[in-house]
Amino acid sequence: MRRAHTVEQVRSAEADLMARLPEGTLMQRAAAGLAATCARLLPRVYGSRVLVLAGSGDNGGDALYAAARLARRGARVSAVLLSPEKAHAAGLAALLAAGGRVTADQGEFERADLVLDGIVGIGGRGGLRPEAQPFAALPRRGRVVAVDVPSGVDPDTGEVPGVALRADVTVCFGTYKPGLLIDPGASYAGVLQLVGIGLELPPAPVAVLQHADAAALLPLPGAESDKYRRGVVGVAAGSARYPGAAVLAVAGALRGGAGAVRYAGTAAAEVVRRFPEALVTAGGPAEAGRVQAWVVGPGSGEGVRELLPEVLAADVPVLVDADGLAELARLGPDALAGRSAPTLLTPHTGEEARLLAGAEGGAPPAADGLAAARRATARRLAAAYRATVLLKGSTTVVAEPDGTVRVNPTGTSWLATAGSGDVLSGLAGSLMAAGLGPLDAGAVAAHLHGLAGRTAAAGAPAAALDVAEALPEAWRTVRSAGAGR
């Protein structure tokens, strides 16, 4: 699991540790790790050109001390001081003593073999200031290493208000920061490298599953399993107008680990023609037989008005998607108030906007703003509906009402294709039927779905059904990383 902590948590852990250690120890640990990574990125340190962009805080201090270490190994180091009168004095002195120099020539950015971005770290707010903005657009020849956070990225949210400096590698200290894991910030961070500095941290509010974590959560049949014990998922989706959504949700559900898929709705004939293994009824959910979790909403059309309350009344986990979310936005959070089993909502940002308006009143907020602040808005939505929220998009965010968040970066923009969300809902519902809680089910589903999207769209467009068909391969990839189970 890759875990991230908020700026407030990092500051508090730093304060505890600094109180016990000689002054400057933490910064020296950070600088040593940073310099070691830089040295690995250069073909050789001696003679290479290194440019430091140093802001006015400790982030600049880290960069200057690391650069001093490189200068002592023979690198030709220059530093641009963004606020010369406020530069980290001791770090600058160390660099000058090691033979580095100060420059105001922006052309050095392009000539450098390596640029250290120490403009701003966890103290940064509100995007890059004007004096630093030109560097984001300059041509570059060498690699850019961000110190702790790419400058211009909000460390807590991943928001990029304005411009930010795109890094090839981000060396982060003590723990990952949420903004390095969540788009748009994550797309500026490049490869992440964690340098331990000895912080003692509380449980992480944000985490990213690695393959082995997903493998440990996958529901695998035991020797004594039968189809009912593996869990049965019900799919209430599709309509005469949109039968395809039913087919796609069932396609996802069949590859999620439940032992059987029941389908209830007017697309029963299409579903069974495509998937003879599905147990179908053309009636409503009440005629479907027992299930351990329901998926409701994809392509349901107007029929969702009767369907949603009926499914929500069942005392089993329910995943609400698509038309189900539109109806839920109309009804507001009270529609979930009587439920004791988990509810998982799977909106994209447009649906999220309507759900927020349904809870908070007023017009739906602009979808662009929601996408840029996805961790915060997913948590807001989860709290408002007291349900788990899986917010789809370039980084998928799964948020619990208590604020716990998992983020998923495995996807690809090829997944932005009609119907791929229907596959995801079937898959996540199937995982819930197999016994996973909504946070795990959402995170594992997003992880597998993202991988399947990559496999299906290896260099070419993939249709939603291709994504469903690539799910078994995604299971195998994940399981081979968690080998031994």
Ligand SMILES: NC(=O)C1=CN([C@@H]2O[C@H](COP(=O)(O)OP(=O)(O)OC[C@H]3O[C@@H](n4cnc5c(N)ncnc54)[C@H](O)[C@@H]3O)[C@@H](O)[C@H]2O)[C@@H](O)CC1
């Ligand atoms: N506190 C510690 O002991 C440690 C801190 N570390 C480093 O210290 C950093 C945090 O240092 P600080 O708290 O000094 O904060 P930063 O250095 O991240 O930023 C604060 C400074 O940047 C300016 N600033 C804020 N927003 C800006 C913007 N948008 N554009 C340009 N300038 C902006 C502020 O005026 C302030 O002077 C971490 O990211 C990490 O790199 C590490 O050395 C590990 C130990």
Ligand SMILES: Nc1ncnc2c1ncn2[C@@H]1O[C@H](COP(=O)(O)OP(=O)(O)O)[C@@H](O)[C@H]1O
């Ligand atoms: N730019 C992107 N990068 C990665 N994944 C994306 C991107 N855009 C969309 N997706 C994923 O594609 C799926 C689309 O789902 P959705 O919007 O519900 O489409 P539909 O309703 O047509 O099925 C989601 O899993 C979402 O996370």
Ligand SMILES: [K+]
């Ligand atoms: K930085």
